[in-house]
Amino acid sequence: MPRHFLEVDDLHADELNEVLGEAGNPHPPKVMAGRGAALLFEKPSLRTRNSMELAVVELGGHPISIGRDEAGIDTRETAEDIARVLSRYHAVIAARVFDHGKLERLASTSSVPVVNMLSDDAHPCQALADLLTLRQHFRSLKGRVIAYVGDGNNVCTSLMLGSVMEQMEVRVATPSGYAPPAGMVDRARDSGEVIVTEDPMAAVRGADAVYTDVWASMGQEAEAESRRQAFAGFTVDDDLMAAAADQAVFLHCLPAHRGEEVSASVLEGPQSLVWQQAENRLHAQRGLLSWLLTNES
Numbered sequence: 001m002p003r004h005f006l007e008v009d010d011l012h013a014d015e016l017n018e019v020l021g022e023a024g025n026p027h028p029p030k031v032m033a034g035r036g037a038a039l040l041f042e043k044p045s046l047r048t049r050n051s052m053e054l055a056v057v058e059l060g061g062h063p064i065s066i067g068r069d070e071a072g073i074d075t076r077e078t079a080e081d082i083a084r085v086l087s088r089y090h091a092v093i094a095a096r097v098f099d100h101g102k103l104e105r106l107a108s109t110s111s112v113p114v115v116n117m118l119s120d121d122a123h124p125c126q127a128l129a130d131l132l133t134l135r136q137h138f139r140s141l142k143g144r145v146i147a148y149v150g151d152g153n154n155v156c157t158s159l160m161l162g163s164v165m166e167q168m169e170v171r172v173a174t175p176s177g178y179a180p181p182a183g184m185v186d187r188a189r190d191s192g193e194v195i196v197t198e199d200p201m202a203a204v205r206g207a208d209a210v211y212t213d214v215w216a217s218m219g220q221e222a223e224a225e226s227r228r229q230a231f232a233g234f235t236v237d238d239d240l241m242a243a244a245a246d247q248a249v250f251l252h253c254l255p256a257h258r259g260e261e262v263s264a265s266v267l268e269g270p271q272s273l274v275w276q277q278a279e280n281r282l283h284a285q286r287g288l289l290s291w292l293l294t295n296e297s
Contacts, residue, residue, distance in 0.1 A: 003292055004107040006100075006116045008124045008162040009187070015291070016131075016165055023132050023280070023287030031293040032061025035091035039065045039117070040082075042073065042097045043219075047254060047281050048117050048125070052094060055286035059293075061091065073097070079105040087111040091293060098219060113292045115285075120154060120219070126253050127158035128284035131166055133277040134209060137249055142167040147207035147244070149173045149200045149236055150261050151227075152180030155213045155253050160184065164192030171195045173203035175230045200234050207244045211251040212236045212261045228260065237263040241271060249273045 004010060011019060022028070037056040041049065049065055056063040073079050073095075083106040086093050093114045095103055100121035107114040116124055134141055146163050148156050152174045160180065163170045170188065172180060172195070179185075179196055188194045197203055204210055215231045216224040241250065250262075250272045258264040267274060 002111060002113045003295060004110075004114045005124060005288060005292065006103050006107060006114070006119075007122045008127045008158050009165065009191075010124075011165075013165045013191075016162070019128065019287050019291045020132050020135060020284070021287070022290050023128070023283040025287070025290070028059055028286055028290050029294070030060030031290055032056060032059040032091055035061050036089055037061050037063045037289075038086040038090040038093045039063055040071050040073070040093065040095040040097070041065060041117075042068045042095075042102075043118065045096055045117075047278055048096055051281035052117060052125075052285050054282055055289055058282075058286050059289055064090075073102055080109040082106065083108075083110040083114070092289060113296075115288065115292070118154065120217075122158050123154045123253070124158045124162070125281065125285055125288070126155055127162035128288060129277055129280040130159055130211070130251060130253075131162050132280045132284050132287075133251065133273050134166075134249075136276070136280075137273060138208065143169075144208040145169045145171065145206065145245075146209040146211060147171045147173065147203040148211045149203060149234055149240070150212045150231065151178050151215055151217070152196075153213060153217055156180050157184045159211060160188040160194055161191075164188050164194065167192060169193045169195070171197065171203040171207065173197050173200040173234070175234060178230065200236075200240060201243055204240055205243045207248060209249050209251060210236055210241060210244050213253055214255065214257055215261050231261070235259075235261060235263060236266055238265055238269075241266055251277055254278055 053063040087110045096117035100119035
């Protein structure tokens, strides 16, 4: 059976280390030479499409991006049938979807690796880029503290799982009703320390890294105004960053809404690693694909 990557902890800690190590390889092996990658997009994307297509090209492969209407997962064809067909053409299938269950169903019948480029439940490729960025800055992550402030969404969930695998302490601050799913918190706590609070200052105090994301994700546009009200006081601004460690860094997966979840002064300030983090989507995904295809069963 092929190895799939639907969430960060589909990798063991030593495998995660290998993937992040491979991400730093400036001369990756052409493991996709003469092979294709099917990239399914139910949600539009800037960073994900560009970084994944180029990652495939840098490995010698040919990416084919397939829009929502072209594939029609469960409208034109079932997820299972799509996987059966595409895995006969391609070395890997990657998908950016709403329903995480579609990824699981693609993986259930695919004969090649399936990679989660984002679902409503998880964003593991983003977490790889986050961890790579922190490694580049701090070198060792063991014992470091990362604070996530905002919506307990898919980015938060994957960040929790990946950070505890790197032996970091995770603190999550969300308004009441917006915490990450309890089951995912427990899953992360199986590997390390996770604190969930409704006090952003308590989460950030002394932290080595502070992370946030938009308050209303794709598909939640109708909730934007109610979320702005609920998240009042959760903006990562200069005052909040001042409570973090002296050498703390700031992360954001983008796109950013200046003046909402983050102030412009923090996003564009000297503590921000956001643009390096965005670049690392390419390197992290190249490392992941290289590792998956080198370790094919």
